[in-house]
Amino acid sequence: MKLITKRLSIQFDEGSPPFKFLHSIMLHYLVSCSIIILFASFSISAVAREITVKSGTKINTIQKALNLAQNGDIIKVTESTYYVEDILIDKSISLIGIGKPVLDGQKKSNVIIISAPQVTINGFVIRNSGFSNIKDKAGIRVEKCDRVRILNNLLENTCFGIYLAKVNGGTISGNIIRGNNSVIQSGNGIHLWYSNHINIYNNKIYGQRDGIYFEFATFCEISHNLSENNHRYGLHFMFSNNDNYAYNIFRNNGSGVAVMYTKHIRMINNTFERNWGSSSYGLLLKDISRSYISNNTFAKNTSGIFMEGTNEVKVERNIFLNNGLAVRMLANCEKDTFLLNNFLGNTFDFTTNGSENLNYLKGNYWDKYSGYDLNRDGKGDLPYRPVSLYSQIIEKLPSAVFLLRSFVAELLDEAEKALPSLSYVNLYDTEPSMHIIR
Amino acid sequence: MIQIERLYKKYGKVKALKGINLTFNLDQVVALVGPNASGKTTLIKCLLGMVIPDEGRILFDGKDIKGDVQYKKRIGYMPQIGRYPDNMLMGYLFGMMKDLGKIRLKDNFDEELIVAFHLEEMFGKPMRVLSGGTRQKVSAALAFMFNPDVIILDEPTAGLDPLASEILKQKIHKEREAGKLLIVTSHIMSEVEEIADSIAYIVEGEALFYKSIAEIKSESGEERLGKALFHLLQQ
């Protein structure tokens, strides 16, 4: 009897496989139920009509089609170039482009504004929004409505690409956003403000200010996007909690990703690479807490991760490859853990500006570690100090970076290995791994 | 042929040459004789442009040799110690010197000594494995190779075996007969007597006397040159 109760208690321990399984079944059930209900409500409410916009016919502008449409209708737009300005979609319709029709905003204002729930925009080329210093002009602007779907569009030369304000639920997928690379006249590729439950996936964003920008955006999923050559951040979070981003590539942006004033963010399987510049980072963490960073690759960034005021963040199984500084952790970071990461070919593995350390490093692989493993347990017998003496000198004297890789610098680091007391930074990996962690 | 006028040379504080005057002509073998460190070698080096004199000048065929290299085409030189790049093969050395020699004459090389010393047999050997004597033979062969008008030999027979010395002496005679100027330094009086016509006796950077051997003998009344010189120096 005792045995059985024990077993039961184990089974219902949170996180154990049976419980997870149960959980996922419940979820599936809920989802399928809601799909059935939704489908039913559609088929009951009305039979969807199709309206076609075609030049030479009676309905030769989108506005005419919109005037005729009712909720639930599908408007098909045939291949042509339509010169438009602030098209207001205030009915729950689907706007479908056939053969990529062009909506040209003539650099006046927004191109499309959506203010009704359940609107779909699919398959358009949207270009030339206006630019204003006072009001943000966008290719597609969505305001105060739910369940929007923006799919497979190409946005060119728009100030903001897709702009969501106070939107609850929606999908942004398969879009390509090409900004004008202008530092002054470009806004963000995908911009979310006070929005939640938005799925953003398979988009490609180039040449904007921020590739994706989140302000007060919660419970969102960002995955499989490419954010490249944006002049500020590839992805930017402000006050946006409980979001996940995974399998994205952030390449050659002013900085890769900035996560600021935020908590509960999961960052998994992303690639941060070639974010170069005098104040450039793969990932900038500023005042964030209780987040999880795992299985990411940080390659060829000026700083892989830059951490400021970061607490209780777990950094696990990431690869830091060929960065200038793999991790820069300012002294105001606490209770962060680094486990099982690989540090390969970085000029500096770790730098910090303080001497006291309240963080925890264990079981990482450091290619600069030269200790030995007598008991053959795969862990180095001596702790590894990732903050080299020479990097501590640079901290005090930035121009000493000039002597990087000189004989003097090498001697300093060798001296530190022989006499660890020379180093004043109290940060070390207690069990450095002898082998690359795979 | 060669006029040396008031030549001065100092090495630091040591005065090697102190206003020496000498004239050498073709069809003559002159022996430079004198005690150690008397300035003989310095004089030769000045002649060859290896040492640059502080004062005075050297005329070669009436032309000042200062800053000139052309006159060296007409000089052959055998150094006291011949050292050559260790890994160089002897044959390659001769080939290289011939290439350099083409500056002087076409293809008319005097290879008598190479044949006489049987050097060709060792053409495949690198210079570092050769004995000091063999190297001397190489040096001698090189000095005569270009048919020069003037041949300078610094201690030519030191280190040579008797047979080789004899071959070299005969060669000197032969060149003398051909009307050339040979300048030889030596400490061996019998050898000087054998090959030279006249002696320039140099002491402390100055020419004490410069006379023909016959003159020296008759002045001193001695038959052997060594004794004659000793006699002369006693005066």
Next chain:
Amino acid sequence: MAYGVLLSLSSFGLFLMNEDVTKGLSSLLTVLLIVVPLVSILFTTIYIFNSYEFIELLVAQPLKRSIILFGLYAGVGISLLAVFWIGIGLPAIIFDGTVVSWYFLLSGSLLTVVFVSLAFLASVVTRDKTRGIGISILLWFYFSLIFDGILLMVMFAFSDYPLEKLTILISCLNPIDLARIMVLLKMDISALMGYTGAVFNQFFGSSIGIIVSVLAMLTWVIIPIGIALRVFKEKNL
């Protein structure tokens, strides 16, 4: 010969030992900056002193002294360069093959000829072999360690002043620093950007900077050999 074997062994070894090519390259940079100058200067000095009598013989030939000196320079320089290319250049290009390895080759070659040039100066100012070798080792030690050590101390002493531009100027006074920075700007560009390195990068990273640093290196070739030629022309052998 032995130098060639040493270099190629060390470079192949370094590349094969490290799973990561970049780490191999960075270890090789240490070899490049320390061993290449040392061997170049020592080999040349010893070679010159060992062929002293041969040089005498050449001087007795109808050859200008400048031709003799440049002939020697070309002979030693070309053989050292060939060894360097085979020993380090080839492995670097085989294993790495990026632009970094080409910069390796460029700066290593320049370093080789600079230190051959310095060796000529060292061996022409004295007649004594031991002193000549001593001067060579001192020169190497000065450029590889003492110079940078002093520079570091000066930086500490004047840490309140902006020194970046000055250090660019100072770097021209040390060929090893020039060579190091040329490779560094291709290899550690990301680290340099992180600090005040932006100034260095602006200068050395631009094509003008590269040209200027190559010219500075060439000056380091020409000035020592020029002085050596002057001394050699007046030298008593």
